[in-house]
Amino acid sequence: MILKMKKEDLSTFLDSVKEWGELRGPTKKEGRVTYSRVDSLSQMDLKAARTIIPPKKFLYPPRFTMFDYDQDGYTERLGDVPKRVLFGIHPCDIHGILIMDKLFLETYKDPYYAERREKTLLLGHSCIPDDKCMCIATNTDFVAEGFDLFFSDLKMFYLVWVGSTKGHDLIRLKPELFSRELDKNDILNYTEYRKWKNSQFKTKIDLTGMPDIFELGYGSPVWDQLGDKCLSCGQCTMVCPTCNCYNVVDEVELGALEGTRDRFWDSCMFREYSLVAGGHNFRDKRSDRLRLWYTHKLQAFIGEFGKPACVGCGRCVETCPVEINVVTVSTALKEQEVGK
Amino acid sequence: MKKLCVVLDEREVQDNPYRPDMWRIVRRYPLTNDVNFYQARPVEMEEALKFNYKPGQFVMVSIPGEGEAPFSISSTPSRPGMLEFCIRKTGSLTETLFEVKENHTLGVRGPYGNGFPMDKMVGKDIMIIAGGLGAAPLRSLLLYVLDNRDQFGKLTYLHGARTPGEMLFREEFIQLKEREDLNCLLTVDKDDTDKWQFRQGVVTELFKHVGPIDSKNTFAVVCGPPVMYRFVMPHLVRLGLPKHQILMTLERRMKCGVGKCGHCAIEYLYTCIDGPVFTYWDVLHMKEIIGRGVSDKTVA
Ligand SMILES: Cc1cc2nc3c(=O)[nH]c(=O)nc-3n(C[C@H](O)[C@H](O)[C@H](O)COP(=O)(O)OP(=O)(O)OC[C@H]3O[C@@H](n4cnc5c(N)ncnc54)[C@H](O)[C@@H]3O)c2cc1C
Ligand code: SF4
Ligand code: SF4
Ligand code: FES
Numbered sequence: 134m135i136l137k138m139k140k141e142d143l144s145t146f147l148d149s150v151k152e153w154g155e156l157r158g159p160t161k162k163e164g165r166v167t168y169s170r171v172d173s174l175s176q177m178d179l180k181a182a183r184t185i186i187p188p189k190k191f192l193y194p195p196r197f198t199m200f201d202y203d204q205d206g207y208t209e210r211l212g213d214v215p216k217r218v219l220f221g222i223h224p225c226d227i228h229g230i231l232i233m234d235k236l237f238l239e240t241y242k243d244p245y246y247a248e249r250r251e252k253t254l255l256l257g258h259s260c261i262p263d264d265k266c267m268c269i270a271t272n273t274d275f276v277a278e279g280f281d282l283f284f285s286d287l288k289m290f291y292l293v294w295v296g297s298t299k300g301h302d303l304i305r306l307k308p309e310l311f312s313r314e315l316d317k318n319d320i321l322n323y324t325e326y327r328k329w330k331n332s333q334f335k336t337k338i339d340l341t342g343m344p345d346i347f348e349l350g351y352g353s354p355v356w357d358q359l360g361d362k363c364l365s366c367g368q369c370t371m372v373c374p375t376c377n378c379y380n381v382v383d384e385v386e387l388g389a390l391e392g393t394r395d396r397f398w399d400s401c402m403f404r405e406y407s408l409v410a411g412g413h414n415f416r417d418k419r420s421d422r423l424r425l426w427y428t429h430k431l432q433a434f435i436g437e438f439g440k441p442a443c444v445g446c447g448r449c450v451e452t453c454p455v456e457i458n459v460v461t462v463s464t465a466l467k468e469q470e471v472g473k
Numbered sequence: 474m475k476k477l478c479v480v481l482d483e484r485e486v487q488d489n490p491y492r493p494d495m496w497r498i499v500r501r502y503p504l505t506n507d508v509n510f511y512q513a514r515p516v517e518m519e520e521a522l523k524f525n526y527k528p529g530q531f532v533m534v535s536i537p538g539e540g541e542a543p544f545s546i547s548s549t550p551s552r553p554g555m556l557e558f559c560i561r562k563t564g565s566l567t568e569t570l571f572e573v574k575e576n577h578t579l580g581v582r583g584p585y586g587n588g589f590p591m592d593k594m595v596g597k598d599i600m601i602i603a604g605g606l607g608a609a610p611l612r613s614l615l616l617y618v619l620d621n622r623d624q625f626g627k628l629t630y631l632h633g634a635r636t637p638g639e640m641l642f643r644e645e646f647i648q649l650k651e652r653e654d655l656n657c658l659l660t661v662d663k664d665d666t667d668k669w670q671f672r673q674g675v676v677t678e679l680f681k682h683v684g685p686i687d688s689k690n691t692f693a694v695v696c697g698p699p700v701m702y703r704f705v706m707p708h709l710v711r712l713g714l715p716k717h718q719i720l721m722t723l724e725r726r727m728k729c730g731v732g733k734c735g736h737c738a739i740e741y742l743y744t745c746i747d748g749p750v751f752t753y754w755d756v757l758h759m760k761e762i763i764g765r766g767v768s769d770k771t772v773a
Contacts (some may be wrong), residue, residue: 199491202537206495207580240746241490241731378735381728385538392538399728401735425738433741 134295136304136311137319143284143291144174147220149306153254154216157191159184168219179221179286182263183446187226187374188219189233192249195371196397199245202383203391210393211244216252218303223260225444227280228273229374230255232442236377245396254299257283259326265447267336267460273444274330287322336450338460340431340441347432350466351424358471359462360420362455367400369457372448375430376400401425427462490731493535493580494520496556501575504641508561508606509571510547514554516578521554527588528613529722529750532556533730535580539569543727543745545610546584551620556581559609559641585730586749589614589720594692597718598626600683602705604633604676604697608641610722611696619655626690628655629683633676633701635662637669647671658682677704680712688713694720706753719753 138146147156151172158177160169166181168188200207237246257280260266268274276283281300285292293311295301304311350356370376380399385392402422434442449458456472465471500512515521526546535541548557560570573579599618603611618625630649634640640661649657650671658679660672672679676697693709695702702721709719725737725744737744739759751759 204537204578206578207493207535207537209489209492211489237733241733242488243491243733244489377733379728380734380736381541383535383538383540399734399736401738428740429738437741 134301135315136293136295136313137315138284138291138293138311140286140288140290142307142310146307146310147174150218150220150254150256150303152306153303154218154252156218156220158220168221177221179258180261182260182266183223183448183451185448185452186372187229187446187448188222188255189229189374189377191217191219191253192230192233193237193246193377194249196395197245198393199381199396200394201391202394207394209244211248214249214252218254218256220256221258222255222280223446224257224276225266225268225271225273225446226374227255227257227276227283228268228271228444229446231279232375232444233377234279235438254281254303255279256281256300256303257294259283259285259330262330262333262335263447264335265450266334266445267338267340267447268445269331269334270336270338270340271441271443271445275327285323285326287319287326292319292323336447336460338463340443340445340459340463343431343441343463343466344435346463346466347428350469353466353469355465355469355471356420356424359423359457359465360418362471363402363419363423363457364455365402365404365419365422366454367402368452368454369426369449370400370402371398372452374444374446374448375442423457423462427459431459431463491582491729493533493541493582495578496581497578498573498575499555501573504559505639508559508641510557510559511570512548512555512557513579513581514556515581524556524584525553526550526584527591528617529588529610530584530586531610531730531749532558532581532583533585533727534558534570535582536566536569536573537580539566541580541728542566543585543730545613545722547609547612549613549616549620551617559606561606583730585745587747589694589750591617595624596626598628598687598691600629600631600686600691600693602631602676602693602695602697602701604701605635605639606641607696607698607701607722608632611694612642614694619652622654627687630655630657631660631676631679631683632658633660633662633679633697636665637661638666656683675704676701677708680708686712686714689715692718692720696722709753716754716757717752720750721753721756722749723751723756724749 150156156171157168158171159166159181160171160176161178161181166184168184171177198210200209237243278296280296282303283294283296295304378399378401379396381394381396383392383394430442443459450460461472495516496513497516498511498513502510504510528549531543531545533541534544544558544560546556547559548555560567562568562571601611601615615630618628632646637643646657646659660674660676660679661669662675664673691714693714695705723744727745728734728736730745732743732746
């Protein structure tokens, strides 16, 4: 179901959704864009291309407690997750969440992720690509599922795509703001917008046809050259919307009798990641770890699911201090040379 | 999560794949200098009969405050109600496990992993080749085949250890030599006791004594230290076994056991759910492993 809403009504609508849960949206402070708690539309920056950390942090926090334990065993900690409405999520990030859904909600459903997913409404918003965006190369520039509502900005009004019953419940809080009357011009406006968006991409790269390139380049010295540059800082994994790896530790309180089992983001870029008993490490070299990361995203996942585990958000481009990212790595593999 | 109503199965409502259940250690004794044997039962007795598994699977064992790690199951599902495993002391969790005595409890969750493809192995000749700690998962398979003896063809068990003192389940396997329904061949690299009555030499020497093999109809299952694979694999291929009938287990660091944490990834496979049992054919096609040959560290 697609509805139409006047642009000036967005603010009233967002005020009403706070009834469902706390409102979060993209805000800009000292040049840094993050999803923060907001009271109203006026505090948000809907023009920003991307937040530093993707919305995965709400569904799968950087650190949280899975269990409390004592001598009698482990008691799960579920149920204390706040209800949230995230506004302004871009198509690439919704695709990122769809990849997380596959991982966490299919075989061996993860109850922690499931609970947060259930209690977080995703209100998508159309976006304006900047020079780092490449979702057109990963086929994630538009999205048709995974959100509760999706707002496409067509200058005078929004087209509002209702993606779930929970999204529809939000509409019913203020039904008078929405109209079902869509005419030919609305459709033409929308296709015009699509065409315009497609023309905005500046990063020209093909990320879907990489499996053969990876296969050919497996033993390429390019990996060693990239490995020499990499700092193993793990920032790329923290900012990537499809990175899911984690570690688990038991935190001891009160003299070892009670404590918590906590889970926190880990990175395959860290040396300890693949260390096993006896000090043997499967990926001791930085080049091996980089290759795992990129092979996973651009080759292995395509083999398995027919699309890359990269949604083209451009965060690795923005974040890596030494310019190792999907663009430079795939270009280096194709040209057999690491750029400057 | 709260219990909803009595009609629903409590386990279904509360299903949390990460939650360890408490198990009580009922027996524990040293197998070698640095390997202990444990037998455990669930604290909740009705859980004991619900717990089912396949040879070759593993469990995640927890000590509150210490952490969690994967361990192969050494017992057979044909003798239900309890779980047996062997633990080698190598680091902080395993050291603490060594201090845990009878009647103490441990967290256990699982079973995980694909296990051995028993459905494909039924009706075939089975050759098991164990070295070092590899005997832990292979004992499960061996006992399973013995308990369902009429469903399998010829059974051969080859086991090599450095010294008699380092042979896991030594007395148990020596007793098996008495049986006529399997060929149990044991060897040690060197005998420092002067009491060892069986063969000496590396495990591949035992191939001389296995007799004729119907190679196309045989499944070989290998588990041991890296060097063993390097010598055993070419032997099996030379004997004419198809590569997809040679099975091995891979060891990777594991934090979840259920395909979520990413630690055990090899290319697009997760060792914890797609493995730990792989065919030799699969392993030869894993590029991350090829470079190093199968000499890559596997369950040892
Ligand atoms: C499928 C599978 C089956 C296994 N079966 C057995 C078994 O039957 N008996 C047995 O004794 N051991 C087995 N292991 C190995 C066992 O999990 C490790 O020895 C154990 O995790 C070491 O923990 P630790 O805290 O004592 O060591 P740590 O203090 O954590 O570290 C010691 C060494 O172990 C490595 N290590 C830590 N965590 C793991 C992990 N999760 N997996 C592998 N290595 C790790 C560390 O990198 C370090 O090199 C198995 C491993 C796997 C993956
Ligand atoms: S690729 Fe870049 S961001 Fe990632 S670990 Fe290496 S230096 Fe850090
Ligand atoms: S690999 Fe880079 S561009 Fe692709 S999804 Fe991850 S952070 Fe975004
Ligand atoms: S152990 Fe976590 S993914 Fe395999």
